[in-house]
Structure formats: C-alpha cells, structure tokens
Amino acid sequence: MSSVGRGVMAIPGVRAAGRFVADWVDLQWSLLLGQLRDVAPLARGRLLDVGCGEKPYESLFAPFVAQYVGVEHEATFTATEASSRRRKPDVLYDGLRLPFEDEAFDTLLSIQVLEHTPKPADLLAEMARVVKKGGLLILSAPFSFRLHEEPHDYYRYTPHGLRAMCKTAGFEVTEIRPQGGLWSVLAHKINTFLAFRVGALEGVTQAMGKLGHEDARPTTPRFWVLPLVAPVMGCASAAARVMDRAVPDATEALGYLVLARRAL
Ligand SMILES: C[S@@+](CC[C@H](N)C(=O)[O-])C[C@H]1O[C@@H](n2cnc3c(N)ncnc32)[C@H](O)[C@@H]1O
Numbered sequence: 689m690s691s692v693g694r695g696v697m698a699i700p701g702v703r704a705a706g707r708f709v710a711d712w713v714d715l716q717w718s719l720l721l722g723q724l725r726d727v728a729p730l731a732r733g734r735l736l737d738v739g740c741g742e743k744p745y746e747s748l749f750a751p752f753v754a755q756y757v758g759v760e761h762e763a764t765f766t767a768t769e770a771s772s773r774r775r776k777p778d779v780l781y782d783g784l785r786l787p788f789e790d791e792a793f794d795t796l797l798s799i800q801v802l803e804h805t806p807k808p809a810d811l812l813a814e815m816a817r818v819v820k821k822g823g824l825l826i827l828s829a830p831f832s833f834r835l836h837e838e839p840h841d842y843y844r845y846t847p848h849g850l851r852a853m854c855k856t857a858g859f860e861v862t863e864i865r866p867q868g869g870l871w872s873v874l875a876h877k878i879n880t881f882l883a884f885r886v887g888a889l890e891g892v893t894q895a896m897g898k899l900g901h902e903d904a905r906p907t908t909p910r911f912w913v914l915p916l917v918a919p920v921m922g923c924a925s926a927a928a929r930v931m932d933r934a935v936p937d938a939t940e941a942l943g944y945l946v947l948a949r950r951a952l
Contacts, residue, residue, distance in 0.1 A: 693940070713777070713925045715876045716942050719806070719867040720799070723945045724748055727826055729948070733794025738815055739801030740777050742770040742900050749877060753795060759786060764804065764840050770900030777924040784810070791820045800943075801844045802829040812857035816950055823950045825859050830943040832873045834880055837901050847944050859948035866941035868932055873940050875928035877920045887917050901916070 711717055724745055731752045737743060761783035767770055781787045783805065796819050797847050802808045813823040815825065845853075847864045849909030854861050868876075873883065883889045890905035 701765055703896055705900070706892070709922075710893060710896055710898060711852070713879060713921050715868055715872045715879075716830075716833065717898075717924055719872065719942065720945070723828070723867065723915060724799075724826075724866055727945070727947060728752055730824055731797075732824070734792065735797060735817075736786075736818060737796040738786070738796060738798040738811070739804065740797075741765070741768070742773045742775040743777070744775075744900075745797065745799065746775070749795075749797065750822075757793075759788075761805075764837070768837065768901050769894050769904050771916070772904075773897070773900060784814075786814045786818050786923065788818045790817055791823075793819050794823050795819070795827045796823065797828075798825075799828045800830060802827065802845065804837055804840045806842050808843060810852060812853055812859075816858040819950045821950050821952045825854070825946065825948040825950070827946040827948070828867070828943055829853075829946075831941050833942060834877070845944065847901070850944060850946050854946060854948050858951050860902045860951050861946060861948045863947040864940070865910075865945045865947075867943045867945065868941055870932035870937035870940040871928040872942055875924040876942060878924050882917045882921055887913055946952040 711721075716813045725748055728748045730792055731749050733753060734757065735749055735753040737745065737749075737756065737758040740760055743756075743758045746756050746758070757779065758777040759779040759781060760777035762780035763783065765777065765780065779787060798815065802811065805811045819825065827850070829850060831844055831893060833844070835841050847866075850864060851861050883893070886905040888910050890899060890902070891907040892909050893899045894902070894905055904941050
C-alpha cells in the first residue's frame with residue numbers, strides 16, 4: 689500500500705465512502721456480489737471456501753451455515769496483499785490435497801480461484817472428494833478479465849468448459865449464470881485502464897481494502913486526472929448496467945457463476 693494511499697484513507701469517512709463508490713463502479717465485484725447475495729440462502733451446514741483469500745464473502749454466508757471454513761494455498765496466498773490483512777484463512781495447505789476428510793462439508797464455495805491453479809481439474813476433484821453427496825458447489829470463474837495475480841493466472845472459462853469440468857469431477861450442474869454481458873465487459877476494461885494505467889490508483893484501491901489478490905502495489909496516484917477520469921468511469925458503469933439489459937449479448941460476460949450438486 690502506498691504512503692499516499694494510506695494517508696488519504698486515514699481521513700475519517702474517506703475509506704468507507706471511497707470503498708462504496710469503488711465497489712459500485714467495479715462491475716466485476718458488484719455483479720459477483722449481487723449473485724452471491726442471491727444464492728447464499730442455498731448454503732447449509734459446514735461450508736468450505738476454497739481459495740478464500742481474506743474471506744470477503746463470510747458475512748454473506750455465515751447466517752445460513754453452521755461453520756465457515758476458509759482454506760488457502762499457502763505459497764500463492766502469502767504472495768498477495770490479502771495475506772497482510774486482518775482476516776486470515778483458517779487453514780493453509782500445499783495446493784494439492786485439501787487437508788480434510790472425505791465428505792467433510794455440506795457446501796463448497798470457490799470464487800475466482802479456478803484460473804489460478806495450473807491443474808484446475810485436480811482441484812475440482814479434490815473439492816468433490818471433501819463435499820457430501822448431494823452437497824452444493826457455488827463456483828465463480830472469469831471468462832473475460834485482465835491478467836491478475838501473475839504469474840499464477842493460467843486460464844479463462846466458458847460456460848461449456850465449466851459444465852464439462854464439473855461433470856468430470858462428479859458434480860451435476862444445475863445452473864450457470866453470466867456476470868454481465870458485452871457492455872459490462874467493455875466498461876470494465878475501460879475503467880480498469882483509466883483507474884490503473886491513467887490514474888495509477890492501485891495503491892489507493894488496496895488502501896480501501898480492494899485488490900487483495902494482487903501483490904502490494906505502492907503506486908502514487910495521479911490525483912489531478914481524477915476530475916476527468918472519475919466521471920467517465922461512473923458513466924461507463926451506469927451505461928453498461930442499462931445497455932446489458934436493453935441490448936443483451938449472451939456471447940460475452942465477465943465471468944460465470946456455477947451452481948452444482950455432488951452426484952449421489
Ligand atoms: C483471485 S484470488 C480470490 C480470492 C477470494 N476467493 C476472493 O474472491 O477474494 C485467488 C486465490 O486462489 C488461491 N489459490 C490458488 N491456487 C489454489 C489452490 N490450489 N487451492 C486453493 N486456493 C488456491 C490463491 O492463493 C488466491 O488467494
């Protein structure tokens with residue numbers, strides 16, 4: 689986190705207000721969060737969040753489950769900004785064999801993780817092993833998203849690929865929901881360029897508690913470009929929300945949310 693970012697975020701109210709606005713503008717985050725809010729009541733019993741990072745979804749799922757356990761791949765997690773934050777995974781492991789008994793969980797959550805392992809089929813098979821038969825899998829993976837958490841960024845996923853991989857691992861997919869459409873993809877890419885390449889806002893964004901999955905980015909923001917850049921970003925996000933409804937294009941999405949059950 690940059691010292692400028694830290695200084696600005698220390699001003700009372702600035703962090704919360706900045707985070708609120710940044711979350712709304714960040715279409716990937718707000719679309720994903722809306723979907724997770726919607727499906728959280730389906731969760732039951734013991735939940736395992738695979739690749740939990742700093743457990744940003746715990747508060748959404750906690751009311752519906754008996755226990756929320758977050759597990760992380762130690763080597764990749766410790767390289768991220770999230771590892772220096774307050775909320776920690778409950779369990780760290782080698783990224784190969786999940787350190788739990790067979791059928792130990794009722795619900796699995798895995799959000800934006802499948803692209804970060806070189807052997808996604810093996811990770812899905814491990815997830816199938818540790819969930820009860822009939823247990824629920826809630827998984828999200830990107831289809832169109834910039835390179836991130838490099839060099840551990842290996843794949844992007846189509847709905848057909850996700851369905852096939854889940855089936856091979858022993859899950860029956862009940863639903864796949866797209867995250868936005870063409871307009872969200874376009875707006876998200878433009879906004880990412882404006883925020884990070886033009887505004888150099890990575891440090892400030894991390895100081896707000898976002899971008900935890902990246903390594904530390906101590907960038908010094910170009911505050912003087914914000915009067916121009918911020919309104920464009922806000923308009924792009926607002927327009928994308930409208931256009932995705934008015935002129936939908938089912939061949940584009942930022943990513944997909946999968947709901948599946950472990951086969952009986
Ligand atoms: C983009 S971050 C997502 C973190 C969190 N799920 C979230 O949505 O904020 C991807 C995470 O996957 C973790 N990861 C990579 N390979 C993994 C594996 N084999 N098992 C569990 N987690 C893994 C990384 O350490 C990283 O924290």
